[in-house]
Amino acid sequence: MAKWRIQHAPDVLLPALRGWFQSNVGRTVLAEERALIAGAISDTSTAKYNLLNLSVIPDRCPIDINVYQRQFCLGGIGHYGLSQVLDVVCDFEELPVANESQDVVLLHHLLEFVGDPHRVLREVERVIVPHGKVVICGINPYSPLAMRGYLGRLKRSPMWQNHTLSLHRISDWLSLLGFEVNIVEYAFHRLPLNTPNFFMAHKAASKKLPMGGVFVLSATKYRAPMTPTQEKPMSRAKILRHPAMVGATRNIKARADYE
Numbered sequence: 001m002a003k004w005r006i007q008h009a010p011d012v013l014l015p016a017l018r019g020w021f022q023s024n025v026g027r028t029v030l031a032e033e034r035a036l037i038a039g040a041i042s043d044t045s046t047a048k049y050n051l052l053n054l055s056v057i058p059d060r061c062p063i064d065i066n067v068y069q070r071q072f073c074l075g076g077i078g079h080y081g082l083s084q085v086l087d088v089v090c091d092f093e094e095l096p097v098a099n100e101s102q103d104v105v106l107l108h109h110l111l112e113f114v115g116d117p118h119r120v121l122r123e124v125e126r127v128i129v130p131h132g133k134v135v136i137c138g139i140n141p142y143s144p145l146a147m148r149g150y151l152g153r154l155k156r157s158p159m160w161q162n163h164t165l166s167l168h169r170i171s172d173w174l175s176l177l178g179f180e181v182n183i184v185e186y187a188f189h190r191l192p193l194n195t196p197n198f199f200m201a202h203k204a205a206s207k208k209l210p211m212g213g214v215f216v217l218s219a220t221k222y223r224a225p226m227t228p229t230q231e232k233p234m235s236r237a238k239i240l241r242h243p244a245m246v247g248a249t250r251n252i253k254a255r256a257d258y259e
Contacts, residue, residue, distance in 0.1 A: 014057070020159050024195075024197070025192050029214055032187035036137075038064065043133070046133045047132075049069050050072070051068040051071045051102070052072050053073045054074055054105065054106065054107050057108070072088065073087050074087065076090070076091065092110065092114050092123070098127070100127065103133070111165055112165060121174070130221055130222070136217045136219075138165060138214065143213045143214075144190075145213030149162070167184060171217075178221055179219040180219060183218045185207040185208065186210055186212025186214070188214050189206075
């Protein structure tokens, strides 16, 4: 079992995250990744009924209310009082959401700051409908922004005690859960320096260039739903009437000869 980095308490972590995303670098990161997220969730291949927004900073990642008929924003108990956009306060590892009820689930910088990201992803798979979509936004570990994070770890900054999750690792998890990755795009191809303003003002690079500071991954759930058969229970039971005897004839005959 993987050992994850211990995260700071919400009363320490959340103000640090909110402060960083209010900086010049943080505002630019949000602006560029919002454009990629908007394109991912507005894909015509997904039904536009239910969208579930899961984020450590939900007030920093608003979703256009005209895209989906019903939108829900869930957050941990640490968000209570710090955000005015939460519909439900809950544990990310035990979502109070019905099975296969959400068309799209957005994970905005969530997997990096929870106790067990793999368990959260399994819970997300449970609530997504077949052919529904998960959109994951995270920090690219192979970028200048991630290198800046390593310096932050040396200073014990709460913002940079996050898990390092590569796209390859997340793709493997998604594959095991029945997802197929459709699109991976990148944003923030800049040096993470607040000054001078040139670093935040120059033209953005191509979203296909894999050195961006953040990535937005879109994956579709292709596991077919289980449909109960219309046959009567007794007729189904006749399919394997004596399953314990399969492959055991030779041993039983040998035992009889021995006795």
